[in-house]
Amino acid sequence: MQGCGFHIARSNKLPLALLALICVSLFLWPWEKAPLMSSLLPSFEQFSILTPVTDVPTRTSSSADKKSSRDSIGSSSSKEMEHVPIFLANDSLASDSALKEANVEECNFAKGRWVADSTRPLYSGSACKQWLSPMWACRLMKRPDFSFEGFRWQPQGCKVPEFSRSSFLSRMHNKTIALIGDSLGRQQFQSLMCMVTGGELSPEVENIGIDYGLVKAPGALRPDGWVYRFPSTNTTILFYWSASLCELEPLNTSGPSTHYALHLDRPVTFLKQHLPRFDVLVLNTGHHWNRDKFRGNQWELYAGGKPVVDGEELADLRNAKNFTLHSIARWVDLQIKRRPQLKAFLRTISPRHFVNGDWNTGGSCNNTVPLAGGSEVSQDGSSDPIPEAAVKGTRVKLLDITALSQLRDEGHVSKYTVKAILGVHDCLHWCLPGIPDAWNEILCAQL
Ligand SMILES: *[C@@H]1O[C@H](CO)[C@@H](O)[C@H](O)[C@H]1NC(C)=O
Numbered sequence: 109m110q111g112c113g114f115h116i117a118r119s120n121k122l123p124l125a126l127l128a129l130i131c132v133s134l135f136l137w138p139w140e141k142a143p144l145m146s147s148l149l150p151s152f153e154q155f156s157i158l159t160p161v162t163d164v165p166t167r168t169s170s171s172a173d174k175k176s177s178r179d180s181i182g183s184s185s186s187k188e189m190e191h192v193p194i195f196l197a198n199d200s201l202a203s204d205s206a207l208k209e210a211n212v213e214e215c216n217f218a219k220g221r222w223v224a225d226s227t228r229p230l231y232s233g234s235a236c237k238q239w240l241s242p243m244w245a246c247r248l249m250k251r252p253d254f255s256f257e258g259f260r261w262q263p264q265g266c267k268v269p270e271f272s273r274s275s276f277l278s279r280m281h282n283k284t285i286a287l288i289g290d291s292l293g294r295q296q297f298q299s300l301m302c303m304v305t306g307g308e309l310s311p312e313v314e315n316i317g318i319d320y321g322l323v324k325a326p327g328a329l330r331p332d333g334w335v336y337r338f339p340s341t342n343t344t345i346l347f348y349w350s351a352s353l354c355e356l357e358p359l360n361t362s363g364p365s366t367h368y369a370l371h372l373d374r375p376v377t378f379l380k381q382h383l384p385r386f387d388v389l390v391l392n393t394g395h396h397w398n399r400d401k402f403r404g405n406q407w408e409l410y411a412g413g414k415p416v417v418d419g420e421e422l423a424d425l426r427n428a429k430n431f432t433l434h435s436i437a438r439w440v441d442l443q444i445k446r447r448p449q450l451k452a453f454l455r456t457i458s459p460r461h462f463v464n465g466d467w468n469t470g471g472s473c474n475n476t477v478p479l480a481g482g483s484e485v486s487q488d489g490s491s492d493p494i495p496e497a498a499v500k501g502t503r504v505k506l507l508d509i510t511a512l513s514q515l516r517d518e519g520h521v522s523k524y525t526v527k528a529i530l531g532v533h534d535c536l537h538w539c540l541p542g543i544p545d546a547w548n549e550i551l552c553a554q555l
């Protein structure tokens with residue numbers, strides 16, 4: 109994947125890497141057995157979500173992910189909606205006229221530049237405790253520099269109205285905004301909650317997770333998602349955890365450690381079940397499409413209801429991911445055809461900035477100088493061509509945040525992780541407030 113600043117660890121770093129790995133494993137192993145120790149959860153989750161690229165199998169990533177995939181199965185116990193086939197060759201692509209219409213007000217929000225802005229950030233990272241996970245609230249960590257908070261993304265040649273809580277809520281009157289994806293989607297969700305509340309304590313906002321079957325199962329680390337309703341305008345903002353966006357089906361319902369069929373051509377059950385309730389949908393996937401995640405999650409590739417066998421094109425995870433993104437874009441397109449008021453976005457990948465290694469091999473992202481590598485995106489196309497191609501010819505819009513986020517290597521959690529394990533940096537997730545706020549501004553400008 110381009111733009112991911114990844115370099116193979118030099119061999120002299122390996123002993124440190126292994127040590128770090130062992131430490132992480134030792135720290136995390138007992139947590140799995142004592143899931144109620146909630147104070148430890150943030151780091152547990154954080155490490156589980158960082159994507160190992162090396163071939164070293166890690167207990168941490170596997171155990172946590174297994175848990176999360178099992179949880180997501182458990183919570184979708186309500187009866188599944190009738191399976192909607194994705195590839196209806198006739199029906200799935202938008203007609204030419206619909207396409208023109210969709211492109212009319214198009215501005216390329218991904219092209220532009222970062223500008224210093226004293227009105228940023230839009231909320232306080234110390235105050236927005238109600239919605240920010242401690243593992244992403246850099247103001248509550250030992251990080252001393254916050255210059256990364258003082259910038260706004262200015263798309264070239266488009267008018268982006270200043271984000272306003274009240275105008276956002278009034279435009280979203282009676283509407284439901286759903287974000288579905290991995291931890292980077294969850295970051296965008298938390299950012300949006302802070303933006304809409306201004307980071308102020310908001311006791312009036314109701315937790316209505318139960319309406320969507322999203323409650324923490326006994327012994328689970330967390331619910332599979334969160335749903336909040338703003339009663340003043342009856343606006344709902346929701347996040348559902350689905351790292352692949354695919355339906356997961358346990359292969360052995362009587363076994364406690366079952367493998368899962370990951371159906372590349374079927375959207376995740378939660379989305380199929382609840383889509384009729386959504387007015388805005390933002391999907392993302394990307395960082396989980398690697399062998400380690402698949403092994404750890406016990407995911408097995410399925411297409412057309414049958415296992416993908418070695419040697420088939422789809423056995424290559426790059427092709428599998430591409431196939432899924434195309435499938436889901438076409439499926440959502442079909443839903444928009446039936447219900448044109450639905451606005452749907454496929455978000456491009458959030459770039460990683462590990463230098464001199466990966467998350468578990470001593471990789472770091474130490475730069476603290478904003479925009480050291482430039483402030484402008486001048487290219488017309490996306491730096492993440494797969495989702496860009498997937499939405500082409502559909503009514504799904506691209507929320508293209510890759511290149512603009514690529515310029516912000518100083519905005520990651522970096523070495524100030526909650527548990528601050530020596531040598532383990534987070535150059536994948538962002539500090540909040542921070543870069544995902546700009547993703548939401550671009551999103552809101554299009555609603
Ligand atoms: C297209 O739709 C028509 C009528 O709905 C159907 O008879 C035909 O088989 C479809 N073609 C394909 C390729 O699905």
Ligand SMILES: *[C@@H]1O[C@H](CO)[C@@H](O)[C@H](O)[C@H]1NC(C)=O
Nearest residue numbers: 281282283284341342343385
């Ligand atoms: C809230 O909005 C939903 C539609 O999104 C509507 O069905 C419901 O009646 C509304 N509730 C109130 C109290 O206005």
Ligand SMILES: *[C@@H]1O[C@H](CO)[C@@H](O)[C@H](O)[C@H]1NC(C)=O
Nearest residue numbers: 278279280281282283341342
């Ligand atoms: C919101 O929904 C309620 C209940 O359906 C309705 O009475 C009200 O007019 C709606 N408001 C807007 C702004 O759509």
Ligand SMILES: *[C@@H]1O[C@H](CO)[C@@H](O)[C@H](O)[C@H]1NC(C)=O
Nearest residue numbers: 359360361362363364365366
């Ligand atoms: C399913 O799991 C059960 C319990 O672990 C095991 O006894 C059984 O052999 C498994 N079935 C298959 C088909 O793997």
Ligand SMILES: *[C@@H]1O[C@H](CO)[C@@H](O)[C@H](O)[C@H]1NC(C)=O
Nearest residue numbers: 426427430431434435494497
């Ligand atoms: C991705 O999948 C689509 C549809 O299945 C296909 O047309 C396209 O060639 C694929 N792209 C890549 C880069 O594999």
Ligand SMILES: *[C@@H]1O[C@H](CO)[C@@H](O)[C@H](O)[C@H]1NC(C)=O
Nearest residue numbers: 463464471472473474475523
């Ligand atoms: C980042 O800082 C760590 C120590 O905190 C150091 O080991 C590492 O070499 C630094 N990386 C870069 C790219 O400067």
